[in-house]
Amino acid sequence: MPSSSLPPRGARRALIVGSGIxxxxxxxxxxxxxxxxxIIERAPGRRTNGYFVRFNGAGYTAAERLGILDSLPDRRDPEGRMFEVDSRGRLTPGLAFPEQVNGTPMRMLLRSDLERVLYEAVQDLVEIRYGTGPAAITQDRDHVTMTLTDGSVESADLLIGADGVHSTVRSLVFGPxxxxxxxxxxxxxxxxxxxPLPGMREGDALVATAPGRSAWINSYRDHPPVAFLLYRTPWPAAEIRKQPASALRQAFADFGGDxxxxxxxxxxxxESVLFDQVSQIHLNRWSQGRVVLLGDSAWCMTLHSGQGSGMGIAGAExxxxxxxxxxxxxxxxxxxEQKLRPLVTRHQKEALRMRHFFMPANQLGYLARRGFIRxxxxxxxxxxxxxxMSAHPRTLA
Ligand SMILES: Cc1cc2nc3c(=O)[nH]c(=O)nc-3n(C[C@H](O)[C@H](O)[C@H](O)COP(=O)(O)OP(=O)(O)OC[C@H]3O[C@@H](n4cnc5c(N)ncnc54)[C@H](O)[C@@H]3O)c2cc1C
Incomplete structure (x- = not known):
């Protein structure tokens, strides 16, 4: 850390667990x-992988306040086309991404774009210690103390658990x-x-759906396409213990076409396959004494809300x-918490509705989704x- 960027003498100290967004x-x-x-990060180095992120609403406004908005690319290609694909591989026009959502413009980018811009903004200012995490957390009236898995001990005025949906800070302080x-x-x-996949033009996006399954692929300017697949299973916890490639092949076995x-x-x-169950996190309180949870560890809303990254930034700011x-x-x-909770609750509820759009649960849902897109x-x-889409501004004062 260069001396010019040292914090003022006597500055309050914060331990942040997790170097995600x-x-x-x-x-x-x-x-x-x-x-x-x-910052304490369990991974041995930066996580530069990512999937596509729609960025708008409270996160967009917070990024503007933090002065990072201009560094965030918009990877949407104005010439890009959106297609729906059925299980036999037939293409029909899809639902175009709107320009304006939740009261702000919408940027299409990658998780790694957000990570990079934030990392570049802090790299000379803040120490990041990789390859370790919390083993124990205690607190008294004046301090919070964290023992790390490498045996070192750190004390601070505040500890922020930003360690994602499977947060260790949450388990240690709030319970399992x-x-x-x-x-x-x-x-x-x-x-x-x-x-790119054969036949896909730069900027094109495709969504293949069938009852209980969907496969999304987005291509961008200056980046190879990114994909995510969703499928329904009554035992998601057991499913994610399977080997991802064979579980996916089994779930999508009947999809034809190319x-x-x-x-x-x-x-x-x-190499960068995320394979996890889709879960929300619901806590009655996001802080206990000098420990506060932030982002997915506190309120994971799922990808269906399209707001997880944005609300992490908005909450931090x-x-x-x-x-x-x-x-x-x-x-x-x-x-x-009082200011943030109503918006988080709204996005969590919206995610419950939107899950039917992201993946039709059954034949009826499949037909309703097709009718809606038509x-x-x-x-x-x-x-x-x-x-x-542009109604109901959802930003924080
Ligand atoms: C397919 C997909 C699509 C999505 N689309 C969108 C979208 O369109 N718009 C949007 O806003 N959001 C979207 N999201 C959600 C968004 O990506 C997440 O909400 C957001 O990245 C959460 O960031 P986070 O920093 O809170 O948690 P994470 O990204 O999970 O970061 C947690 C960090 O903590 C570290 N960590 C974990 N445990 C420990 C430990 N014990 N010790 C130290 N470090 C630890 C991890 O290594 C990681 O670096 C999407 C998510 C997915 C999966």
Whole structure:
């Protein structure tokens, strides 16, 4: 860390567990607010992989406040086309991504774009210690102390658990994951492809659906396509213990045509496969004393909300703003939760509805989804969709 960027003497210290989008956003926001953050990351190095992210609403406004918005690319190709694909491989026009959602413009980017921009903003300001994580956490009136898995001990004024949906901080301080995790009957797999699929033009997006299955692939300017697949299973926890490639092949075995088989081949060869069950996290309180949870560890909303990254950044930026207002830590954490919770709850509820759009649960859902997409491709339907998508600004004051 260069000496010019050292925090002021006596700066309050924050331990941040996790260097995902929420952890990096917390480090940036707190450093700007005069704190001295230290990030602890379990992975041996930066996680530069990613899937596609729609970025709008509260996260967009927070990124603007943090001054990083201009560095975030918009990878949408204006010439790009969207297609629906049925299980026999036949293509029909799909639902175009709107320009404006939740009261702000929408950017299409990659998780790795957000990670990179946040990392570049903090790399000279904040120490990141890789390859370790929390083993024990204790706190008293004045400090929180974390013993790390490498045996070192760190104390601070505040500890932020930004360590994702399977958070260790949450388990250590709030209790076992089972108390807070609500599982959907969905499994998700995601990866970046090495090269475009045959017949796909740069900027094209395809969605292949069948009852209980969907496979999404988006291609971008200056980046190979990224894909994610969803399928329904009554036992998601057992399913994710399987080997991803064979589980996916079994789930999508009846998809014909070129597209889904080519996606499965590409996923076989890709190293960065995310394979997990889809779950939300619900806690009555996001803080206990000097420990606060942020992002997916606190409120995972699932990919169906399209707001996880954005709310991680929005939550971090708001927290730092409230911590500079001069009141006590507990008052700041209380106000933070009061302001943030209504929006998080709304996005979590929306995710429950949107899961039917991302993957039709059954034949009826499949037909309803197709009917809806056909309707949105009429002139009236497309206007109505735009109005509905841009209504209800969802940002934080
Ligand atoms: C397929 C897919 C599509 C998505 N699409 C969108 C979208 O369109 N829009 C959107 O806004 N969001 C989207 N999301 C959600 C979004 O990506 C997440 O909500 C967001 O990345 C969560 O960030 P996080 O930093 O809170 O957690 P994570 O990204 O999970 O980061 C947690 C970090 O903590 C580290 N860690 C974990 N345990 C420990 C430990 N014990 N010690 C130290 N470090 C630890 C991990 O290695 C990781 O670096 C999508 C998600 C998926 C899977």
């Amino acid at each position: 929420s952890g990096l956003a917390a480090a940036l926001s707190l450093h700007r607010a005069g704190w001295q953050p230290l 994951e089972d108390l807070y995790r609500k599982d959907f009957d969905h499994v998700v797999a995601a990866c970046a492809m090495d090269e 597209i889904v088989p080519a996606m499965l081949d590409a996923m076989d060869g890709s 708001l927290l730092a703003r409230l911590l500079t207002e001069g009141g006590s830590l507990s008052a700041a954490l209380g106000t933070w 309707a949105t491709n009429t002139p009236v339907g497309s206007k109505l969709t735009k109005v509905l």
